[in-house]
Amino acid sequence: MAETVLSSGEKIFILHGIDADFRNDGRRRCEYRSMEIETKLMPQTHGSARLHIGNTDILVGIKVELDIPHADKPNEGKLEFFVDCSATATPAFEGKGGDDLATEISNVLIAAYQTRNAFDLKTLCILPHKKCWKIYVDVLILQCGGNLFDAVGIAVKAALNSTEIPKITAATLDGGEPDIELSDDCIQLDTSNYPIIITLCKIGDNYIVDPTLEEEVCSTSSIVMSVLPNGKISSVVKLGCGSIQFNTFTKMLQMGEIIGLKLNKTLMDVLKEENQFGRQRRIFGFLK
Amino acid sequence: MPVDQRRINGPEVSVPYHIYSDFNKKSDKVKHDFSKRSDKRIDSEIRKIFLKTGIVSQAKGSAYIEMGNTKVVCSVFDPRELSNKNGYCMQGEIYCEFKFAPFSCQKRKIHQQNAEEKQYSLILQRALEPAVCLHEFPNFQVDVYVMVLDNAGSSLAAAIMAASTALANAGVPMFGLVTASTIGIYGNHYLMDPTDTEEAICNTQPDNEDDFNHGIITLASLPQHNQISEVFLIGSIDTNTIKQATEILTAANKDICPVLQQCLVKTIMKLHNEKK
Amino acid sequence: MEEYPPIIVRLAINRIDLNLIKNENVQPRIYTPGEEISSQPDFLRGHGTYVDDENTLRASVAGVLEKVNKLISIRPLKARYQGEIGDVIVGRITEVQQKRWKVDTNSKLDSVLLLSSVNLPGGELRRRSAEDEQTMRRYLQEGDLICAEVQSTFVDGSLSLHTRVLKYGKLSQGIMLKVSPALIKRKKTHFHNLESGASLILGNNGYIWIGANKQDSDRSEGGFTQDLSRIPQINREVCARLRNCILILAQCNIQLTDTSVTYAYEESMKYKINELLEPEIMIDVSLLTHQRLIQQ
Numbered sequence: 001m002a003e004t005v006l007s008s009g010e011k012i013f014i015l016h017g018i019d020a021d022f023r024n025d026g027r028r029r030c031e032y033r034s035m036e037i038e039t040k041l042m043p044q045t046h047g048s049a050r051l052h053i054g055n056t057d058i059l060v061g062i063k064v065e066l067d068i069p070h071a072d073k074p075n076e077g078k079l080e081f082f083v084d085c086s087a088t089a090t091p092a093f094e095g096k097g098g099d100d101l102a103t104e105i106s107n108v109l110i111a112a113y114q115t116r117n118a119f120d121l122k123t124l125c126i127l128p129h130k131k132c133w134k135i136y137v138d139v140l141i142l143q144c145g146g147n148l149f150d151a152v153g154i155a156v157k158a159a160l161n162s163t164e165i166p167k168i169t170a171a172t173l174d175g176g177e178p179d180i181e182l183s184d185d186c187i188q189l190d191t192s193n194y195p196i197i198i199t200l201c202k203i204g205d206n207y208i209v210d211p212t213l214e215e216e217v218c219s220t221s222s223i224v225m226s227v228l229p230n231g232k233i234s235s236v237v238k239l240g241c242g243s244i245q246f247n248t249f250t251k252m253l254q255m256g257e258i259i260g261l262k263l264n265k266t267l268m269d270v271l272k273e274e275n276q277f278g279r280q281r282r283i284f285g286f287l288k
Numbered sequence: 289m290p291v292d293q294r295r296i297n298g299p300e301v302s303v304p305y306h307i308y309s310d311f312n313k314k315s316d317k318v319k320h321d322f323s324k325r326s327d328k329r330i331d332s333e334i335r336k337i338f339l340k341t342g343i344v345s346q347a348k349g350s351a352y353i354e355m356g357n358t359k360v361v362c363s364v365f366d367p368r369e370l371s372n373k374n375g376y377c378m379q380g381e382i383y384c385e386f387k388f389a390p391f392s393c394q395k396r397k398i399h400q401q402n403a404e405e406k407q408y409s410l411i412l413q414r415a416l417e418p419a420v421c422l423h424e425f426p427n428f429q430v431d432v433y434v435m436v437l438d439n440a441g442s443s444l445a446a447a448i449m450a451a452s453t454a455l456a457n458a459g460v461p462m463f464g465l466v467t468a469s470t471i472g473i474y475g476n477h478y479l480m481d482p483t484d485t486e487e488a489i490c491n492t493q494p495d496n497e498d499d500f501n502h503g504i505i506t507l508a509s510l511p512q513h514n515q516i517s518e519v520f521l522i523g524s525i526d527t528n529t530i531k532q533a534t535e536i537l538t539a540a541n542k543d544i545c546p547v548l549q550q551c552l553v554k555t556i557m558k559l560h561n562e563k564k
Numbered sequence: 565m566e567e568y569p570p571i572i573v574r575l576a577i578n579r580i581d582l583n584l585i586k587n588e589n590v591q592p593r594i595y596t597p598g599e600e601i602s603s604q605p606d607f608l609r610g611h612g613t614y615v616d617d618e619n620t621l622r623a624s625v626a627g628v629l630e631k632v633n634k635l636i637s638i639r640p641l642k643a644r645y646q647g648e649i650g651d652v653i654v655g656r657i658t659e660v661q662q663k664r665w666k667v668d669t670n671s672k673l674d675s676v677l678l679l680s681s682v683n684l685p686g687g688e689l690r691r692r693s694a695e696d697e698q699t700m701r702r703y704l705q706e707g708d709l710i711c712a713e714v715q716s717t718f719v720d721g722s723l724s725l726h727t728r729v730l731k732y733g734k735l736s737q738g739i740m741l742k743v744s745p746a747l748i749k750r751k752k753t754h755f756h757n758l759e760s761g762a763s764l765i766l767g768n769n770g771y772i773w774i775g776a777n778k779q780d781s782d783r784s785e786g787g788f789t790q791d792l793s794r795i796p797q798i799n800r801e802v803c804a805r806l807r808n809c810i811l812i813l814a815q816c817n818i819q820l821t822d823t824s825v826t827y828a829y830e831e832s833m834k835y836k837i838n839e840l841l842e843p844e845i846m847i848d849v850s851l852l853t854h855q856r857l858i859q860q
Contacts, residue, residue: 005656005707012792013737013776017804020797024739026804026837031569034842038576050576071303100410107407115503116493117524221418223519230499233530236521237411243418243515246538250531257527263571270573277577284576 004217014218015204023215029208030259035154037267039162039274041285047163050285051155054212055145058152060137060159064166067134069125077124077132081109083139083152090144098141104239105139105152111235112153112195112226118234119194126171130178133165146213149224153197154267161191161271195226195234196264198256202244207252209259223252227260229268304395326483327356334469334481334540339449339551341457349458351551353450356483357440362450364458367428380425384413384432386447392439394484408444415448415468415508415518421461430460441483442470444520448508453548457555465548466517467541468508471533473501473525478533480540493524501525507537511545514538572842580843595623595638602636610637645670645745645769647723651714652754654740654767655725657704663697665704667712670745670769673722677704681715681726683733709735711765711773731755735765737795738775739807743814745770749821756822760802760829766820772810774803805832808840809849816850818857828853 006014014024021029035053042048047062067078083105085098092098113119124133137159139152164186171180201211201222208215211222220242226235233253238244244252274281329335335356344350347363354360370377386408388397401409412434420430432455434447445468452466472482472490479486482504490504503523509516516538521530595601601613603620612625613636627640647653647669658674659666665677679692679700704710712725712732727733748766756764763775776795795803809828810820818824831852832840839845 005658007656007708007735008792009736009738010709010740013739013795013803016794017800020800022797022800022804024804025808025841026801027841028569028838031838032571034572034574036574036576036579041576103403103406104410107403107410110403111522114491114522115524117500225521228524232501232524232526233521234503234524236505236519236530238414238516238519241414241417241422243510243513243517245515246509246534249516249519249534250527253527253530258568259571262568266571266573270575274575274577281577284579 004213006214006217010214011218014215018203018206018208018215023208025212027210029206030255032210032259032263035151037154037158037270037274038284039158039271040281041283046165047159047161049155049158049162051151051158053145053147053151053154053210055143056147056151057141057143057145058148058155059140059142060152060155061140062159062163063136063138064163065134065136066126067132069129069132071129073121075125075128076121078134079113079119079121079124079137080134081106081113081137081139081156083109083141085141085144089141093141093144101148105149108149108197108224108226108235108237109137109139109152109156111237112197113234115234117193117230117232118228120190123190126168126180127173127178130173131171131180135160135163144213146216147199147210149197149199150210153195153226154263157191157194157196157267158271160189160194161268163189165189191268193228193230195228196260196267197224197226198260198263199224200252200256202240202242202248202252205248207248207255209255223249223256225253225256225260227257227264229261229264231257231261233257302396306394325479326485329481331478332480332536334544337449337544337547339453339547341453341551341555347454347458349454349456349460351450351453351457353446353453355440355442355446355481357438358443358446359437360434360443360446360450361437362432362434362447362454364451364454364460365431365433367425367430367460370427370429377427379422380420380427381422381429382413382416382420382432383429384409384416384434384451386412386434386436386444388436388439388443392436392443408447411444411506411518411520412447412451415466416451416455418515418517419452419462419464419466419510420455421463424461430455430458439484441485441487442481442506444468444506445470445481445508448518449544449548453551456548456552464510464512465545466508467511467544467548468506468518469537469540469544470504470506471537472504473523473529473533475500475502478536480536491523501529505530505533505537507534507541509538509541511538511542574843580847592628594626594628594641596626597622597624599623601629601638606634608633608635610635612638612640642744642746644672646721647671647675647714647717647769648750649714649716651750651768652711652765653714653723653725653769654709654711654735654765654771654773655769656740656771657706657708657710660701660705663700665700667710667725669723669725670742670771671721671723673720675714675723675725676718677710677712677725677727681724681728683728683730704734709740709773711735711767735773735775737777737792738762738773739803741772741774741807741810741814743770743772743810743820747814747817747820748772749819751821756825758802758806758822758826758829760806761799762802762806764806764822764825766822772820774806774810776800776803801837805829805837805840808832808837812840812846812849813853815846816854818850818854823860824853824857827856831856 039049045061046064049060051058083102085093085102087094166182167185169181169183200207201219203219221240338354340352343352344363350363390397436443448468472479474490503525506520508518601621623638625640627638655667655669658668663679667675669675712727715726716724754766765773
């Protein structure tokens with residue numbers, strides 16, 4: 001992560017503040033910063049989203065292509081995540097510097113979407129053994145200002161929600177060769193149970209959501225969990241070099257679940273609202 | 289990790305023949321009999337653990353662990369100085385490399401680390417970091433290499449324990465030993481220390497059942513300090529079940545700890561007797 | 565059950581432009597790199613300009629023209645901090661070297677703080693021994709924040725700092741903010757003890773320090789012993805409000821002085837501290853502050 005160093009005075013100030021449930025920017029421990037989202041902003045993609053939270057800036061583009069199913073899973077499509085920590089975000093990502101973080105984030109995404117409860121790969125199958133859809137999810141980190149995992153999770157979900165896959169009118173086997181016909185109509189993915197990623201950052205004896213870069217420096221361990229809208233947890237992993245007590249761990253899980261459900265609901269409401277603007281909606285993109 | 293680009297990894301498109309030969313049988317395999325497990329264990333029973341140190345004579349410390357058919361070798365080498373690219377480091381570092389032997393799984397693994405192995409390497413590293421006194425060797429790096437010889441389930445947990453024993457065997461200062469165990473969850477079944485087939489079952493969700501718990505949890509802890517050093521969960525499970533499962537796992541980790549201790553004591557005793 | 569605050573997700577389409585406050589005066593002429601400034605030969609070439617083969621003066625940075633007699637220079641609109649002797653700055657130690665510390669001060673090169681230009685515990689006239697050199701990290705280590713004055717500038721543009729006056733030295737508990745150095749004008753004093761109970765240092769280099777304690781302004785011993793006790797909640801709230809207010813002013817490009825900060829602080833009182841992060845409220849506070857500044 002980006003190089004940030006703090007003096008002991010600053011660290012103590014943050015630590016005591018979190019202890020008193022009053023953070024440096026006036027937020028409570030369980031409070032999120034407000035975020036801004038825009039979808040369908042890249043014309044070359046099948047679905048895209050851009051998310052701003054604090055100084056963190058994430059761009060997700062989705063491409064849909066045709067592929068042949070895996071031999072051991074003949075009736076499933078494919079979903080792949082690629083995370084790019086570009087050096088435009090911070091010089092620390094230059095060369096191979098961002099690779100570890102990128103692997104970490106894509107691993108969390110793979111784990112979060114792995115269960116069929118969240119994402120049913122069978123819906124991406126066109127002709128078993130012969131043809132299936134492959135969805136490429138490319139995550140670009142444009143700016144990094146803390147709380148990357150949550151931001152990526154939200155952006156990916158929003159991008160998938162905006163994804164349109166061409167409708168297949170006919171799929172037949174013609175002498176062993178697959179033959180498919182596409183129409184101009186598009187279908188949307190069933191995003192009703194896609195996960196949201198929540199990071200709980202343990203600082204001192206407490207834990208917070210949506211940490212800023214400075215707060216992340218003060219933390220030794222955090223839990224990254226993905227929450228499905230139906231209340232299930234699809235992945236949990238501990239990050240950082242510290243350890244966590246069992247009781248704290250269960251409390252963190254509970255808080256993560258509640259906040260995850262809440263965030264999920266808010267996000268879906270907002271995306272629905274944006275959808276109502278229709279195709280004539282003005283695209284802001286990168287203009288301020 | 290240096291990747292050998294010149295090595296011929298064999299055609300990537302080859303597939304194990306099982307998926308064709310078993311295709312008809314596979315359907316009844318899914319209907320797994322949960323009343324008894326294939327190796328006649330009860331659900332909450334873990335497999336017998338065999339642990340031995342000093343298996344690699346050239347390494348500073350090494351360990352070999354066997355849990356049922358899962359076999360893992362781990363070696364720890366002398367600390368080496370960190371390259372000074374980021375300036376002086378007040379804390380030491382652990383570098384872990386997790387690798388499945390090419391023949392360890394049903395499908396052949398290629399020589400290079402794949403995404404899963406890279407992820408396991410990071411998990412292994414984070415599981416060990418809280419236990420090692422990193423401040424005692426500033427600006428040095430300890431390398432931990434883990435090789436799974438045979439994967440019959442719960443190989444990550446086995447790897448964590450082997451690595452922790454190997455670190456202790458190498459004389460790296462530690463706050464405590466790390467033990468780990470795995471639990472597979474499938475509906476109401478809590479399968480401790482699952483085998484690879486059980487893992488595969490727990491990873492898939494049955495058809496037409498949305499509200500169904502399934503998944504695998506691996507938990508590493510420091511039983512002497514009541515701390516969790518790493519959790520890795522994958523699947524779809526509600527929080528109450530996770531809570532219950534982690535309780536079972538922490539208890540199991542506590543039970544396993546004496547095995548590691550005895551093994552280390554035995555090594556020392558052996559050395560002592562040889563000197564006599 | 566604990567109640568969780570709502571999460572706000574906005575849409576880009578509802579985005580609010582924070583640059584509402586426009587200068588009533590005519591827009592200043594802004595030069596861009598390569599643009600011709602003058603082809604007359606009677607000029608003196610200043611910073612941010614160059615002379616090409618045809619003897620025309622051209623801008624090398626984007627900025628506004630400044631003319632002093634015959635000296636023409638272009639002041640860049642956005643630049644790193646250019647130090648001048650006597651400036652008060654806030655900086656962060658990046659490296660401990662032999663007899664000196666390297667300090668990040670938002671300038672082009674890292675600044676230098678010599679061991680001989682700090683006050684060490686035990687009186688001003690103490691000799692610096694070899695022992696002091698070895699224990700430099702005990703006084704200031706990587707990441708520590710200091711407040712210092714620019715003593716001199718080197719040929720390459722890097723700055724030499726000193727903390728040999730009681731008000732300078734190591735900073736204790738509080739919040740450090742980074743804003744553009746252009747927002748901070750050189751003033752008689754950069755140390756402000758606000759009525760609200762916090763101390764504020766507006767560093768010329770764009771680094772701002774909000775100190776939680778008024779009492780720790782005494783740095784006679786170099787301030788190396790730090791007070792790490794718990795800060796009372798009231799002080800903490802003042803600091804957080806100040807932080808958010810300063811960020812609002814910086815985002816709306818309002819000059820930062822003790823008056824503007826105090827006005828913004830007073831105008832913000834009708835909102836909760838965490839509400840100050842929302843764009844609508846940021847606009848409101850900045851407009852009210854702007855109005856009061858004009859009326860002045």
